[in-house]
Amino acid sequence: MSEPSPATPRLLDQVRDRIRVKHYSLRTEQAYLDWIKRYILFHGKRHPRDMGKTEIEAFLSHLTVVRNVTASTQNQAKAALLFLYREVLVLELPWLSEVTQAKAPSRLPVVLTVAETRALLNEMDGTWGLVARLLYGSGLRLLESLRLRVKDIDFARGELLIREGKGFKDRVTMLPQSLAGALQQHLARVELLHRADLRDGFGDVYLPYALARKYPNAGRQWGWQYVFPSARRGVDPRSGAIRRHHADEKGMQRAMRAAVLRLGFTKLATPHTLRHSFATHLLEAGQDIRTVQELLGHANVKTTMIYTHVLNRGGRGVISPLDY
Incomplete structure (x- = not known):
């Protein structure tokens, strides 16, 4: 009899392992895991594999309209979700590049004299x-x-x-x-x-x-x-x-x-x-x-x-x- 295969790691553990393989910083790891958890909870704990462009854009729109986050925060959330689909779930889907990208305002830096x-x-x-x-x-x-x-x-x-x-x-x-x-x-x-x-x-x-x-x-x-x-x-x-x-x-x-x-x-x-x-x-x-x-x-x-x-x-x- 063949030995039973080891249990598949939990999704967030897979994300964490993939982030560390790519040598991302601890801050990036924490931020990406947080956004992925928020995304899953926002859609009633559905598995990301069963969701797509519509669910991602709904989540990002919620962040902007309801939570009133900045463009850079919204883009960080988008980057975390695209990392999940591309690097962890390994789903090269045509809609990934079509997800709306928030345009960050161009501001001059504050400078002291x-x-x-x-x-x-x-x-x-x-x-x-x-x-x-x-x-x-x-x-x-x-x-x-x-x-x-x-x-x-x-x-x-x-x-x-x-x-x-x-x-x-x-x-x-x-x-x-x-x-x-x-x-x-x-x-x-x-x-x-x-x-x-x-x-x-x-x-x-x-x-x-x-x-x-x-x-x-x-x-x-x-x-x-x-x-x-x-x-x-x-x-x-x-x-x-x-x-x-x-x-x-x-x-x-x-x-x-x-x-x-x-x-x-x-x-x-x-x-x-x-x-x-x-x-x-x-x-x-x-x-x-x-x-x-x-x-x-x-x-x-x-x-x-x-x-x-x-x-x-x-x-x-x-x-x-x-x-x-």
Whole structure:
């Protein structure tokens, strides 16, 4: 007699496995699973294999009309559902490409003046003040700064190596000389924390892909530790291991929001505003747009050109006739 075949994994487990095979981030995994669950519940727990274009568009319309979500949120939900049908259920159906795509509005970035930026940085101190200076001084995204490893900082060359930024691309950007001393002092304190973790039987950090199996001891080495570790150890949601992850970005968002309120700014400045200000101020100072594009990690210079529209002199240096 042949052995019985193993039970077919639950649909959400299949989605989770497929996402991990394709090396999507944990955030993407959580978002896609959430949207797929909402889609199934919205249609009375029907199996997605028994639904199609009509059900998807009904769900997306509900999000827009009833829930009043933004275009980007609606498109994220659509991406999750198309992933389900294409990658998990492996259904290449002709209607997949015909599902309505919401058009996201084109908005100019919020940018602080040089004076406003200096006032904001002076208002923030401690670890979050250091993170804010990195965002503005190096043009980093918030998660790029929090995911920095010790080995990615080259003090001798004045460089930061950004691993797997947006689009899974590595890039190199500058490390401000004025920040080197404060960053070295911060790392000295972090190293003491890491040594204490090692003494307590911990000190292992998350390593991407199969590096933990290839180099079993690398996770405890100083070079692999996060520059901005979490204040507490936690449970890894994928492996279940207890380790110290990087600091939570919500802490930085709250710290900057508080600083903006204390200063009385009317601009809706967020940590990403510091990256926008980095690019704009470099262009205002006469830096080449291609260089700024490389520092920001933009694939296309058209993305960088959005900052030419927020310069004080206008996109082409045009002076208003009222100022003649």
